[in-house]
Amino acid sequence: MDVCKRSRWQCIVKLLFNLQSMAGARSGIGIYTHHLIAALLDNPEVYDLSGFIGRSVLQGDALRRVLLEGGVVPPIATQSVSNARLKESIKWLARSIPGAYPIRSAVRDWQGARILKPFASTDFIYHEPNYIPVSYSGKMVVTVHDLSHIRFPEFHPAERVAFMNRRLKTAVDRADFIVADSAFVKDEILDVFPVSGEKIIVTHLGVDEAFHPRSEIETLDTLHQFNLSYRSFVLSVGTLEPRKNLERFLNAYGALPEGVRRDYPLVLAGGGGWKDSDLKRQIQQMERRGEVIRTGYLPRSQLLDLYASAAxxxxxxxxxxxxxPVLEGFASGTPVLTSNVTSMPEVSGGAALEVNPLSVDEIRHGLFSLLDDSSLRSRHAQLGLERVQAFTWAKCAEQTMAVYKQLG
Known part of the structure; x- marks a missing residue:
């Protein structure tokens, strides 16, 4: 099978993507899928690019509309905040029903396998951007983003862990190539699965150009809505879930001197997640003391403003x-505090202030150091702006394209 049609000068490929991760409010995997496809669409070496979700296949202008205008798979920017909250609530409720996860996955597999047969017979490379592919007889690339379900199964619903344990090894074996987000993830895969290192290709992610420094005037409307001042608050973005380490972070913030907490309130942007009831109680106590402002889901424009106006x-x-999110903070011109474990040092490259995430005292000390020293904040903000230049979606797409060419 020749999936790489040769012209005089270049290898031309046909690509097929699973779009399921782009449905509803976008997580990191949905953002990855969106930007990778968008960067590949206008690549002259891509002869055809198609996507599927459920029983629907999107090609050409229909796929472009999904990426640019919302189309069938609406991006987070086009959703109302109330709709995003409702969809997340339904999703987490569905995950709590015994047996729902494998049933939903089986239905998606069945739908996908039925519509993919013509693509395999016409030499399309199927790229599954979200770990577990549907049945496909042609060439296949699979992206593995992390192995948190193995390293920290307590961070995930039990049914998802069981599903991933049951299916990921088969996916890794079946794939012609595996794309990993970082060298750290590549090492994780090699440590867990009996696979050749030559089969795993590292392609760092990029950052959306919408993340960039903004002036106080540009962010004023958003700041007024939450009664905030420019560069006078600490920002945390993400779903309320155990992996994000919010309990220790909240304890570290709460241990800061009262004057620092008064001058720099903590803003939590993001929705509820799995096992978040204890976190919510802790947050509510801090809200009553005026130390924490919880925004819930935000329109994208407001999230961009908060990134660019936090201290x-x-x-x-x-x-x-x-x-x-570390890159998003860098691109926004904001100093970043992050962890010194897993992939974060690889991404940060020393531009962030890195701390031990298991030590409340180290997190507290790192926060205090940044909040107490404007020159240190300026230094890390500048280092971040320099570091982020190495990460673009165009570069990610170029490196991924090189993987497809190897299947020629």
Whole structure:
């Protein structure tokens, strides 16, 4: 099978993507899928690019509309905040129903396998951007973003862990190539699965150009809505879930001197997640004391404003395969505090202030150091702006394209 049609000068490929991760409010995997496809669409070496979700196949203008205008698979920017909250609530409720996860996955597999047969017979490379592919007889690339379900199964619903344990080894064996978000993830895969290192290709993620420094005037409307001042608050972005280490982070913030907490309130942006009831109680207590402002889901424009107007962006996660929010903080011109474990040092490259995420005292000390020293904040903000230049979606797409060419 020749999936790489040769012209005089170049290898031309046909690509097929699973779009399921782009449905509803976008997580990191949905953002990855969106930007990778968008960067590949206009590549002259891509002869055809198609996507599927459920029983629907999107090609050409229909696929472009999904990426640019919302189309069938609406991006987070086009959703109302109330709709995003409702969809997340339904999703987490569905995950709590015994047996729902494998049933939903089986239905998607069945739908996908039925519509993919013509693509395999016409030499399309199927790229599954979200770990587990549907049945496909042609050439296949699979992206593995992390192995948190193995390293920290307590961070995930039991049914998802069981599903991933049951299916990921088969996916890794079946794939012609595996794309990993970081060298850290590649090492994780090699440690867990009997696979050749030559089969795993590292392609660092990029950052959306919408993340960039903004002036106080540009962010004023958003700041007024939450009664905030420019560069006078600590920002944390993400779903309320154990992996994000919010309990230790909240304890570290709460241990800061009262004057620091008064001058720099903590803003939590993001929705509820799995096992978040204890966190919510802790947050509510801090809200009553006026130390924490919880925004819930935000329109994208407001999230961009908060990134670019915070004094510090804090992301002391316990385990990440990449850590895209670190780049988003860098690109926004905001000093970043993050963890010194897993993929974060690889992404940070020393531009962030890195701390041990398991030590409340180290997190507290790192926060205090940044908030107490404007010159240190300026230094890390500048280092971040320099570091982020190495990460673009165009570069990610170029490196991924090189993987497809090897299947020629």
């Amino acid at each position: 510090v962006f804090a992301y002391p996660s316990i385990y990440e395969g990449f850590g895209l």
